Structure formats: structure tokens, C-alpha cells
Amino acid sequence: MKLFQQLLVAPAALGLLAPVAVSAAELNLNGVNQYAADSQEQVTSITQFSDVRPTDWAYQALSNLIERYGCVAGYPNGTFKGGQAMTRYEAAALLNACLDRISEVTDELKKLMAEFEKELAVLRGRVDGLEAKVGELEANQFSTTTKLKGIATFVIGANSYGGSAQVTPLGATVNNALFGTALVPGSEFADNARALQGATAFNYDVRLNFDTSFTGKDLLRTTLRAGNFADSPFGQPVVGLNALEVGFEESCGAGADCGDVVAINRLFYQFPIGSNFTATIGGRVRQDDMLALWPSVYPADTVLDVFTYAGAPGTYSLNLGAGGGLWWKSGNWSISANYVAANGDVGNPSEGGIGTSGSSETGTVQLGYGSSNFGLAVAYTYSNGAGIYTGNGTPLAAFGFANSESVNSVGISGYWQPTNAGWFPSISAGWGINSHNADDSTFVGEIVDGATTQSWYVGLQWADAFIKGNSLGMGVGQATFLTNSGNDSNLEANDGNYAWEWWYKFQVTDNISVTPALYYLSAPQGQLQKSDNDSFSNFGGLVKTTFRF
Template structure:
């Protein structure tokens, strides 16, 4: 008998022979051949289909499961005419032979059917075998070449080719305090305006951003992230890094140049290092030596860039950059998120503290430290409620003086930190003194998206209010500012996987100024009413070439990026009819691996 048949017969034989060992007395009687009993058993031929047909077999019997398997799998067990099995009766060799023969007949039928099926699907089985062998070889190769069993490597390469151009007036005239109002584009400081901007920042450029991310998990639920980054968007030289006007900065722009030699790029820097781990089922904690406040949140209350592309830094921050200012440094934080089914709306609460990079790791108590008055830190808190279709969040950020990125993006007038939220000011004696200054920012963001892609786009909204206070604010200082944005995104435009986005809004602009003195009013050197209005427009089309390659043409327009400083460009040399705008166009290509 072949091995395969032996394996099939084994349970049958054990089930049949089990009654032989019931007890010694009954075994002794097995020697007495009962010809009539054998004849009765062999003559019945009444095969049963369920063990419940035996009136004398109960679930508590020790061989109940073995007998049930023989009936259900092989159908080779017969009973006596009166519907009994008589499991406690001694079994003769003739009875065993009869039952074994019946089971072997059934096993033969099964094996014949298997042979027929194997022959019929011989080609398919050969293909499957080849695939399994190939998979085994590939798994073996991966195991031999993997650098870690706990770490995954992800990469993202971005190429940006494009340029900006300015339009408007060319004249430039100072008035008031030069430190406050000097926003010329001419490096010699003699002339400003559109021509000066185009001369210094109007060339066509080819830039890149490269990121390598190492994600390590020790439990399957935690994550240790290490990110290396490099790029050649050199600050002070490249328009897309925010040089000239900060609102032209792209989300991917990074400058990895060495301090003191800003023309030398291509240096690799560690720009993320944090550990994220769960506490229970609904809490998550963050600890980072180099981490960002916007990445330590339970939800991101916008879908404008989700699945699409990120172009301008300001639109990528939902138009509320005063709150979500990408403060990066030494971070501690946590969030709670309600446990619900995937896609359903859930409540969440997030909070984190970030000491500005360069301060939180300094031991000089007068200039740095972690959680000190000189940490130049940001505290961000967010209350959110959202799911896959819609959601909303209210957020608050407190910033210490000189808190890193501060309001991050806005008009040159509203964002000028040299007067806005500076820790150090020059007193009447010409001596630098440290002052107590801070900013408070509030944001409301919401989003909605349709169930299916079509003509109706997703909608993302954002509005923010910022206030600034300090011991010594100069005249005409913006003490209050606002911003707002509307982002529309269409999914699967022309082809499945391609997205189109359009955004419009007003980046941070001054809405209230510190009161002027009577003397400055009379001299005409201070204005109580802000003239800081401006608009940003952005359009992009994200063409998904493959799962790993995307090409995104984009254009943007900044109507008045200098804000109130634009008045300095007025032809009459002091009015508010100056004109200055910036138009940008680019092609962004992204490779992911």
C-alpha cells in the first residue's frame, strides 16, 4: 500500500480497532467466534451518514470523534438493523475485515478522483510550482541582502525647473526708520522694484530636493524615524527658497549649504529624528531630538494636497501658517484620538512643545535651554473632529520671542520679525537688551470631499488670527494680522490617478498697527491704517506617470507680496498706489521609492 493510502487508512483502522482494548474480560471473549453475529453485521449493509443515527452512541463516549470522522469523511461505517452500533461489544476479526474492506473501497474512490483532477490540471499545477519556487528564491535573496529586519527605507527625489518674474513699479524711496522699511532688491541698496527683483531673482533655475527616510518599528505599533535631506535651493540666491519675497517659497525647497558659505549646497543633513509610540489604545506620544510640530498631530484638517502635489509652502500649510508654522527642534508631545471604525469621524486632541533648533540643545541659560524663557519655543494645541469625508479643527499656538519661523509666511511688512516679535531690541543708549515678547495665533480649518471623483471638487478652508505683544514695539508695528485660504481639488481629472488643484487666499497681512505719536502723525511718517492687503493664486495639475513617478506643472501669482512696503515703490514717492507683483511657473517631477 502506498504511503498516501496508508495515511488515509490509519484513522480508519484506529477507529475500528479501538473497541478491542475496552477491557480484558471482553477481549478474552473475542476468541469465541460468534458466526451468527458476524453474519448479522455483514448482512445488514446499512451504511449511515450521520453519527446521530446510532441510538447507543453519545458525545461523552471516548471514541465518539473518531467514529464521527469515519462516517462523515469516508462513509464506511454500518450499523445493526436495530439502529445501534454496539461500541462496547468485542469485535471479531471477520467484522474488522469487513469494515476495513468497505473503507478501503472508499479511499480508492477518493484517490482515483484526485489522480483525475491532478491530470486535468497538470499544466496549472506546474505553473504554480514554478511560481512557488521563484518566490522562494526571491525571498531567500531578500533575506540575504536586507540590511535590517526592523527598518524600512523610503526615498523621495524632487526636481524643480522654473522661474519667477516681477511686474510693477521700479522706483524705491525710504521713509521713516530704515531698519524697519528697507526691503530693496538691489544688493547695492540704490534701487528697488520690479527690475531689481528680476535682475537678482528672475533667472530660470533647476533645483532638487532629496529625502531618505528610515522607519524602524520594534513592536509593530511604534516608529523611530530618521530622515536625511539635502537640496540646492540656496537661501539668498534662489527665488523658490523665499529669497526676494518669502511667499514664493516652495514646500520642497531646502538649503543644505554650509553656514558661512551659502553657495555650497549638496550637503546631507539630519532633519528628522523622533520616536512615536502608543500608550494604550487611544493615546500616542512623541519624543524628538529634531522634530516638527505639524507632524505630531492626530489629524491634518485639509485634503487640498492629499494625493496631489504640494507647491507653495503657504498653501501646503492650509493658509494658516501663523499656527502651523513648521517649528522644528527638540519636541515632546502627545495626542488622543477616539477609537472608531476606519473612515468614521472621530474626536482628537493634540498638544506639543518645540524648542527652536539651536536653543533647546544649548546649555547657555541666557540664550537657550529646553523649556526656559530663552528657548524661543512654540506650543501648539489642536482640537479636531474628522473622518474620510469631512472634518474640522481649531488650533492655537503660543510663540516665544523670536520663535523660529514665527508667522512663517505673509507679506514682507507683516512678517518682519526684526520689529514684530524680536527678543532683542536696541534701547535709547544704543545697547541691545532682551525684551519680553510673544505671539498668539488661532486657526479654524475644515474640509469636505465627495464620495466619488467627478466634477465636484473637495473643498478645504482655513482662517487664522495672530496677535503680537512686546515690551518695546516701535511705531506702526503690526500688532494683529489675519490670513485665509480656499483650496479646491479635483480627483481623477482626464485620467484615473491625476489630480488638479486651485487655491486662492490672503497670506498673513496686518489688520492693526500700534498707534502713532502726535509728532509722527504731524510729520507724516506713521500711518494708523494698514495698507497690507495681498492675494495669492495657485494652480497645479498632477500627472501620475507611474505609481512612483509624477510630473506636476504649476503656476502661481502673488498680487502684492511686499504688502504695505509696496507704498515705497509709488511714483510719487510716498503714496499708497505703488505696484509690485510676482508671477511664477514651474514643473515639479517627483520620484518615490
């Protein structure tokens, strides 16, 4: 209640307690006159009252009236007589003294209002406009707990192929088994690549993230995604390493066309447990959604998919399915553990479920240290079935993954970035190694069981390159390749390859960016193209436009 209202209510309340009629004999007119007269000699501090103590219940209220408004006086002997009953005349005298002070303040306010009349009118108009906009937003919002974040990406580009390397019998067997293609031994890889993916194409990817919070600290994420990259030049058979990070196509079974189909890509709930733990559970959650630290600052939405796994695709396989995880974080240190079953929604234990032979599962543990300038993580992943990552490698490495019963993977990744943009770029690097296990009673099993594959990358990014807000980047590394066969007498590893990418992002507006990019794959077929020492290479170019809303 405001002061003026309190002063009006006080005498009314006292009137209810006092007799309706007051006789002259009952009223000490001299005391009232004395009180009213002494009100002109206003006290300035509550300490001037000898009978008011800090322990009194009304001490603070009396102090505010004296020091803020200056409208309380005492008696000539320096007392306030707080315990003495107040008559209505005394209340009127007090009210009159306070009203005089408020009137003075009001006059000052009137002068200020007159002086700044124009400015106050402008502010009043802005406030009215803001109130109208807030009202409109509240009337049209679809949810008070959910925010929509969308990303739409256009990609137009093509590939060029060179070299005279021919398809070997082993190359035909591996490629046809992995991709269902019909490569003929003796034909050239370049000719097959041009025939299957030599055109210029325009593709798109759309992601809609609905982020919901019920407590302000939790997160329910629902992601809808659609794309039409299934038949694009980026990621088709023959050269799977030219797949783009943004190149999405919803899987819907062999031989089925899923282009332009909107589907649930993510659905998980994340919530804190105490001050240091965070739990995640979901029917469609990805491995990296449950990591407290991602050990890279090289942009994951740039160009080639091979550079978006922190250098260790086997470890950071990004397995997607039903799962859950828990991480602990204290200061810059964190420990994460999670489990994902790609077929966790299937009832048949031989084809899916949780913790079965058909789960296609991954289990990951990561120890990380991360600050704004520096980060490092060591991670281990066990995977089996379809949970074993088969992409992002040479065909021979992918063949080894596809025929493994289980894989143990270790990755070491980290980053450093300068505090301020300048000549020094951010640096991200990573290395991964994978150990394969298979039934060695078969010819393929002999090659795969005990085999190892490795990968590495280095990514550089210059912030505010040439123009503030723009970025320049480069990545180099080796996609997963076979470094040791389980049986060298059957297959001796010689599977090396190199991948490069260069890009420049123009930040056209806060919500629109345009990124032209070039990339080069020195030996995308790895060992399969080296039997006759002839080469086969892939050079590509594209322009990517990203809209964020």
C-alpha cells in the first residue's frame, strides 16, 4: 500500500476504535495544538526521539516517514510517545503535515513533467507500442513452454573425377556388397562415378527443432527433418567419402524412396539431477546428444561429413536410436556415459530390442576437459551389429566394419581457439583407432578378425576473416582406412587416402549465410584402386545457403 493510502486509512481505522462523539472535556486541545505547532519544527532523524528504540515493532516504518518524507514530529520534550493512544484530531494533524510534504514533492514533479513533456510523450508512445506487440505475441504464440528453431539448407554443386584406375575383382565384390551397385571388373572407377553421380544437382535439408522446458533447467527436444540427398551427387555409391554433413535422407527400408518425407529425427528428454549430474533418455536420441563435451570447434555444418566426427568416426559414431545417458560435470571436467540401441524399438530379440544380439548398440564413455579456449577428450566406444559405423571410410574399411561382430574404438580429440579473432585460427584435431572382432572360421572373418582401422583430421577456422562476421576454414585428414589386416597372407593393408576441404562463409544477415566450398579426395577407393598403381580422384565444388529462423 502506498504512503498516501496508508495515511488515509490510518485515521479511518482510528475512528473505528475511538468513540463516535468526543467531548471537550475528553479532548486535550492543548496537547493537539502543541503537537500541530511542533510539527513545523520537523525532526530529521529517528534518533532524536528518546523513547523510540530499534527493537520497537514500528521502528522501521517510523524511520521511513521521518527520513524519506519528513512528516513526523514529536513532543517538546523530545519524545514520540508511541505507546500513547491517538485521538482523531492528532491523526488529522499528522495527516496534514504529511500531505503538505507530499504536495511539495508533487509540485516538483509537475515542473519536471512540464520540462520533459515531449520526451515523456515519446516514451509513453513506445510503451504503448510494446504493450500492443506483447499482447499480439501472447495471443498468437503456439506454446508458452516451447521454442521453435529451424535450419533450412540449399546445396547446389557437382563432382569431377579423374584417373585411369580400373575396378578389380575385389573392388567389384566389395563395392557391390556395400552399395548394391553393379561395377564390372576392368571398367574404370572414373567412368562408373560419372555415370552414377556426375550431374550438377540442387538439394535441400530442413531441420525443425522444438525445444520445450518445463522447469527452466530441463529440455524436451523434438526434431523434424527432411531432405532429398538419396540420389544426389554427394554420397552415392563408388565415392561415399564425398557425402556432406548436411546430406540427409530418411531411411525407410531397402528399395524405398524416402525423398521429401518429414520424419521424427530426434525425441529425447534431458534433465538435471542435483547440481553436477545431467540425465538424458529418449526414444530417438543420438550418441553426441548425451556427451557433456564435444571435443571440437571446427564447424560441423561446413562441407564434407568426414570432418564432423572429431577425427574418430568409430568412437563418435553418432549412433541414433533408443537410449539413455548420464554425465557429470564439475568446473571444466566432465565424465559422460551413454547407451544407444539403433533397433531399440523392435520386439524380436534377434532383430532388435535393448541389450540383445539384434540391438545394433553402442556404449560410450568419455572423459573430457573443456574451457572456452581449450578442450581435450578421450573416449571409448563398444559397438556391434548395425551400431557399428560403416560410413566415413574407404570401401575396404567399411567392408571390415560391416563384417565385424563387434568393434572396440578409442578416440583422442581436442581443440584450441584464440580469445579474439585475428591471424591465428582455431585448431581442432583428432585421431581414432578401431579393433575389429569377427568369426575367423570364414575367409572374410580371417581378414576382419584382429584387423585395425584408423583415422585422423585437423580443422582450421579463421573467425571474422576479411570481413567481420565471415569465416574461412580448411580441413585435412584421412578418412577411416585399413591399417592392419587380421591375416596379412590373405590381404596386406595399403589403404591410405587423403581428404581436403576449403570454404568461406559469407554471413549475409544474422539469419542467412552463403558458403562456397571446394574439396578434394586423393584416393576415395583406397586400396581397391591401387593394384595397378593407377590413380582415381574426386574433386568437388558447391555453394551452400543456410537459413536460420
